[in-house]
Amino acid sequence: MTDYLNDVDALAAQVPDGAMLALPPEYSFVPMALVRAIIRRGVRDLHILTVPINGLAADMLIGAGCVKTVECAAVSLGEAGPAPRFSAAVESGTVRVIDSTCPAIHTALQATEKGVPFMPLGGIIGSDILKHRDDWKVVDDPMGQGGGRILLIPAISPDIAIIHSPLADRDGNVWIGRRRELATIAHAAKTLLVTVEKIQDESLLASEATAAGTLPGFYVTALAPAEMGAKPLGLVEHYAPDTDELATYAREARTEEGFNAYLQRTVFGTQEAAE
Amino acid sequence: MTYSRDEFLITTIARLLETDDVRHVAVGAASPIPGAAALLARKVRGGSPRVSLIHGKATNPFCDGGREIFDAAGQGRIDVFFLGGVQIDGEANLNLVGTGDYPQVDKRFSGSFGSAFMYFTVPKVILFRPEHSRRVFVPKVDFISAPGVSDPDVYRPGGPKYLVTELCVMAFDKDRRRFRLESVTPGRTVEEVLDNTGFEIDVPEGVGETKAPEEERLALLRSTVGVEVADTYPGFARDVLGVEVAA
Numbered sequence: 001m002t003d004y005l006n007d008v009d010a011l012a013a014q015v016p017d018g019a020m021l022a023l024p025p026e027y028s029f030v031p032m033a034l035v036r037a038i039i040r041r042g043v044r045d046l047h048i049l050t051v052p053i054n055g056l057a058a059d060m061l062i063g064a065g066c067v068k069t070v071e072c073a074a075v076s077l078g079e080a081g082p083a084p085r086f087s088a089a090v091e092s093g094t095v096r097v098i099d100s101t102c103p104a105i106h107t108a109l110q111a112t113e114k115g116v117p118f119m120p121l122g123g124i125i126g127s128d129i130l131k132h133r134d135d136w137k138v139v140d141d142p143m144g145q146g147g148g149r150i151l152l153i154p155a156i157s158p159d160i161a162i163i164h165s166p167l168a169d170r171d172g173n174v175w176i177g178r179r180r181e182l183a184t185i186a187h188a189a190k191t192l193l194v195t196v197e198k199i200q201d202e203s204l205l206a207s208e209a210t211a212a213g214t215l216p217g218f219y220v221t222a223l224a225p226a227e228m229g230a231k232p233l234g235l236v237e238h239y240a241p242d243t244d245e246l247a248t249y250a251r252e253a254r255t256e257e258g259f260n261a262y263l264q265r266t267v268f269g270t271q272e273a274a275e
Numbered sequence: 276m277t278y279s280r281d282e283f284l285i286t287t288i289a290r291l292l293e294t295d296d297v298r299h300v301a302v303g304a305a306s307p308i309p310g311a312a313a314l315l316a317r318k319v320r321g322g323s324p325r326v327s328l329i330h331g332k333a334t335n336p337f338c339d340g341g342r343e344i345f346d347a348a349g350q351g352r353i354d355v356f357f358l359g360g361v362q363i364d365g366e367a368n369l370n371l372v373g374t375g376d377y378p379q380v381d382k383r384f385s386g387s388f389g390s391a392f393m394y395f396t397v398p399k400v401i402l403f404r405p406e407h408s409r410r411v412f413v414p415k416v417d418f419i420s421a422p423g424v425s426d427p428d429v430y431r432p433g434g435p436k437y438l439v440t441e442l443c444v445m446a447f448d449k450d451r452r453r454f455r456l457e458s459v460t461p462g463r464t465v466e467e468v469l470d471n472t473g474f475e476i477d478v479p480e481g482v483g484e485t486k487a488p489e490e491e492r493l494a495l496l497r498s499t500v501g502v503e504v505a506d507t508y509p510g511f512a513r514d515v516l517g518v519e520v521a522a
Contacts, residue, residue, distance in 0.1 A: 025341060027330060052341060053388065074371075074386030079305050082385060090373075090383040097378055101420075102389035103345035110342070122349055123395030125429045126422035129387055132378065148428040180340030236332070 002172025003222040011193045011224045012037035015160055018068075020047040022158035022189055023054045026078055028179045030057055030233050031164035031195045033226040036267045039064040049158055050075060051109065051185050052102035056233060056249065059083040062095055063259045064267075071098040073105055080243070080250040085259055099129050104136075104153050106181070111155035112188035118152045125149055161189035164229045165215075166238055168196040172217025173204040177236070186219040195226035197238065278488045280441060281308055281515045282496060283460070284405065286488035287444060288312035291401060291437055292324060292355060299325045300355040301344060301397075303388070307511035309357040309403055311504045315492060318500050324354070331507040345389060348396040351432065356397040358390050359404045362416040365474025366452050367402070367423025367435040369394070370416035377418050387420035394421040397433040407440035409473040424452050443468045444485055445476060453477055458485040 005011055008031075015021065015038050024030055035057045045068040048058055052073040059075060061067050063085030075086040089095035104121060111119040118137075124130055125138060135154055141147030163182050167175040174194050176182040186192045204214040232249075234241035252258035278286075289312040292300060300313040313326040328334040329344060337343040347353055360369035361384050369390055375381030394400055404411055425431045438445040438454060442463050445454040455477040459465055461484045469478070488496075496504075501518030504511065512518040 028341070053386070072386055074388045076385035087383040090378070091380065093379045097383075099372060099378075099386060101387050101391040103342065103349075103392045106340075106342035106345065121392070122430060123392040126419065126425050127387070127391040128372075128377065128419040129391055148430050150430075178338040178340075180338070181342065182340075184340055184342065 002217050002220045005222055005224040007224055008034045008037040008195060008226050008229070009040070011162075011195065011222055012041045012043075014191065014193060014222060015041070015043050015046075017043055018045045018047070019043075019159040020049060022049045022051055022161040022185050023057050024051055024163055024179075024182055024185060025053050026055045026233060029164045029176065029182060029235065030054070030230055031162050031193075031226065032057060032231060032233055033229040034162050034164070034193065034195050035060060039066060039263070039267050042066075044068075047071065049105070049156065051181060052100070052105040055080075055083055056246070059085045059253065060263070060267075062086050062089050063253060063256075064263060067095055069096045069098060071100055071105075073100050073102040077246065077250050080246040084250065084253040088256070099132065101127070101129055105156075106184065107153045108156035109184050109188040111153065112157045113184060116155065118154045120150045121153050122150065124151050156188065158185070158189045160191045160193060161185045162193045162195075164195045164197075164226065164235070166197045166235060167204070168194065168199050168223055169204045170199065170201060171203055171205075172220045172223060174215045174217070174220055174223070175204055175210060175213055176215050177213040183215055186215050191221045192219055194220055194223045195229040196223060197225075197227055197229060197235070199225060276488075276490050276493055278493055279515060280405075282488055282493060284308050284439065284441070285312045285315060285496060286492050287485055288401065288403065288439055289315040289319065289492070290486070291439075291444075292316035293320055297324045297354050297399065299327065299353050301327045301329065301348070301353045302357060304330050306357055306403075307504065307508040307515075308405075309401070310507060311496065311500070311511070311516070313355075314503045315496055315500050318495055319492065327353075328507045334503075334507055345392055348393055348433075351396070351398075353397050355399045355401060356393050357401050357403050358394060358421070359402065360411070360416070360420070362411060362413045363402060363404060363438070364413055364416045364423075365454065365476070367438075367447050367454070368416045368419045369402070369421045369423070370418045371420045372418040374417050380417070390421040393433070394423075394435070395425070395429075395431045395433050399436045400434060402435055402438040404438070405441045407442040407468070407471050409471060412471070413473045423447070424449055442471065448477070451477075455479065456482050458483050460485050461487055
């Protein structure tokens with residue numbers, strides 16, 4: 001059964017040091033309030049997996065010293081610019097980066113979804129990404145159908161995945177709409193922690209229209225309410241990204257001092273306490 | 276009619292999309308110039324190609340998660356995609372990762388995104404990098420996010436076809452593994468292109484100018500097409516095309 005917890009701090013308590021933590025992409029229901037709670041808890045040595053890219057959440061976790069390894073196709077603040085703490089950490093060697101490419105991350109999670117140890121993926125051969133991936137393997141088409149060389153990607157099963165959602169019901173069902181990458185993340189993760197804007201009494205499975213966009217409760221380990229839980233990122237049809245706040249972050253996080261001041265204000269300080 | 280640099284780039288790219296082999300153009304994140312070019316080409320051609328803007332709402336057809344665009348490309352359902360690079364070299368290798376020795380590079384950029392797959396699978400990849408300098412166009416990239424060409428035993432229906440910069444349009448010749456200058460931006464010169472390119476290119480005799488934006492296309496961009504652009508890129512439509520749409 002899905003655990004219904006009181007708040008994001010209770011969810012964050014379930015993230016141990018050293019866990020592999022999967023993060024959804026910037027445009028897709030990122031649980032920023034939970035990310036702030038994980039930072040407040042002082043979690044260390046995380047292995048972050050961006051599915052397949054991420055921005056603000058990864059950059060803040062890295063800057064706050066929670067991260068040992070980042071496995072990513074990209075870390076970027078999108079229109080707000082580069083991810084400053086990510087770049088600084090890679091340049092100084094304080095965080096190990098495992099470069100990947102978007103479909104390789106999707107494929108690794110799909111292998112876990114299917115319960116198989118690896119999956120093949122086209123392209124990529126000749127990229128320096130492959131040169132630095134001891135865990136990936138190139139083979140000759142084993143079916144002998146003239147497919148040439150092909151890449152095998154091992155399955156990835158994140159210890160913990162975290163997502164936000166506009167709506168859940170009382171049975172642990174969570175609405176994700178067309179953001180199906182959240183389903184892939186959920187299917188592949190050992191533990192799924194979810195924050196939601198709202199919890200309704202009626203089952204999301206009661207209507208075919210909502211059921212089609214629903215992640216069933218048997219994937220959901222624990223759930224807690226978090227109003228405006230994706231802010232300052234957006235939640236489609238609920239609130240737009242706060243572009244001023246994202247620009248402020250991009251500017252202040254360029255230096256370690258600026259980042260620490262931002263963290264004090266938005267994660268440890270008055271702004272969060274007032275929410 | 277006067278026009279801006281961005282309007283010139285939009286009409287230049289749009290012309291590369293107006294051929295019968297282009298049925299479906301997909302545009303990645305934060306790419307308003309290629310996005311506007313695709314929407315302009317669709318208007319000029321009367322509804323084709325299909326245009327998928329992955330960060331749009333109604334303009335984004337993908338409903339099966341982040342993997343769908345890659346799966347569609349892998350099947351050959353996407354004919355054109357756009358890629359760029361922090362560095363691009365003469366064999367069309369792309370670097371989106373960083374400069375200096377990997378992994379602890381001197382300057383780290385975002386990462387390779389989906390380039391290492393889309394470059395292999397989409398038949399007509401257009402490289403778009405407005406800044407034309409020796410900083411970008413280097414003899415050899417420091418990190419190959421995606422290679423320009425592949426060995427014959429690697430299945431590769433896709434690859435680079437054109438490179439569009441603020442100075443010129445180049446075509447890529449896969450067999451010769453070289454770029455060829457196609458046309459030069461009005462007011463710029465072949466010498467300027469060569470001076471700012473860190474690798475050798477083929478320069479055919481009598482290379483002409485890239486066409487200036489046609490008046491009717493500029494008019495479309497600043498009206499009906501501009502409104503479509505604003506749906507996904509409101510800031511760009513307002514600042515570059517002068518099209519403001521009420522939120």
